[in-house]
Amino acid sequence: MSADPGSYWERAGAIGYGEAMFGSRAVEQHVNRRLWNIAVEIGRQLGLDPSARVLDLGCGDGAFANAVLARNFVAVDGFDMAEAAIRRAQAHAPGPHVHFAACDLTRLDFADLPHYDGAFLIGFLHHVKAATPTILQALHRITGRVVVLEPNGSHLLRKLLELTPAYRAAGEDSFRHLQLEKIFAEAGYRRVMWRRLNLFPNFTPQPLFRLLRLVEPAIEATPGLRALCTVDMYGFQTSDQLGPAER
Numbered sequence: 001m002s003a004d005p006g007s008y009w010e011r012a013g014a015i016g017y018g019e020a021m022f023g024s025r026a027v028e029q030h031v032n033r034r035l036w037n038i039a040v041e042i043g044r045q046l047g048l049d050p051s052a053r054v055l056d057l058g059c060g061d062g063a064f065a066n067a068v069l070a071r072n073f074v075a076v077d078g079f080d081m082a083e084a085a086i087r088r089a090q091a092h093a094p095g096p097h098v099h100f101a102a103c104d105l106t107r108l109d110f111a112d113l114p115h116y117d118g119a120f121l122i123g124f125l126h127h128v129k130a131a132t133p134t135i136l137q138a139l140h141r142i143t144g145r146v147v148v149l150e151p152n153g154s155h156l157l158r159k160l161l162e163l164t165p166a167y168r169a170a171g172e173d174s175f176r177h178l179q180l181e182k183i184f185a186e187a188g189y190r191r192v193m194w195r196r197l198n199l200f201p202n203f204t205p206q207p208l209f210r211l212l213r214l215v216e217p218a219i220e221a222t223p224g225l226r227a228l229c230t231v232d233m234y235g236f237q238t239s240d241q242l243g244p245a246e247r
Helices: 005-015 017-021 025-046 063-072 083-091 125-139 156-161 165-169 177-186 206-213 216-220
Strands: 053-057 075-080 098-102 118-122 145-151 189-197 231-238
Touching: 005 017, 005 083, 017 025, 025 063, 025 118, 025 145, 025 189, 025 206, 025 231, 053 063, 063 075, 063 083, 063 098, 063 118, 075 083, 083 098, 125 145, 125 177, 145 177, 177 189, 177 231, 189 216
Parallel strands: 053 075, 053 118, 075 098, 118 145
Antiparallel strands: 145 231, 189 231
């Protein structure tokens, strides 16, 4: 397997990220549908309403933008470096209010972009870890609300998996919770919500998935057990977007 993340994501874009990244269709549907809906819920809590124009940065094959964002917001722009993924996204776009473009997101000139009411960064930043501070500082100039989904970088199994050839090929290098919050704070954002969710690594076998699905809500709701969860989800805002009670 190639160690070049660009090649990995081009292949994934050609066949679809769900097919490339999950060992089971049932796990994929549970994880993606649930977390994508929670991402929109967080956006609503940040103040994004149906009239919002939103950015999907690191949109991959457009599945989230086309299936979820397009139903909830008046305009959606998605950007990703994988040209095969963008072609797939464009082919499945549900209407003219959804647009996609391929570009190197570590070199994207944010000054050329319009202002957005909010941005969604779904499983993107840990693939561009070294460039994350620069990207967020630039993002600050075009939007004051950001919804983030990232792997739980404090999860021991996750960090061990990142040493395997498959994870290294995809460029996986997850953030620890406080590390990511610090980078956002330095870019001018304040964290206003944080949730640790999801028990299922992408390769979870179906029998184990069916068993753990029954206890997932209880584990997520129990402070001492949340460390077992694989995903961190956040809502960030700039100070000018906060209400008086939040400042």
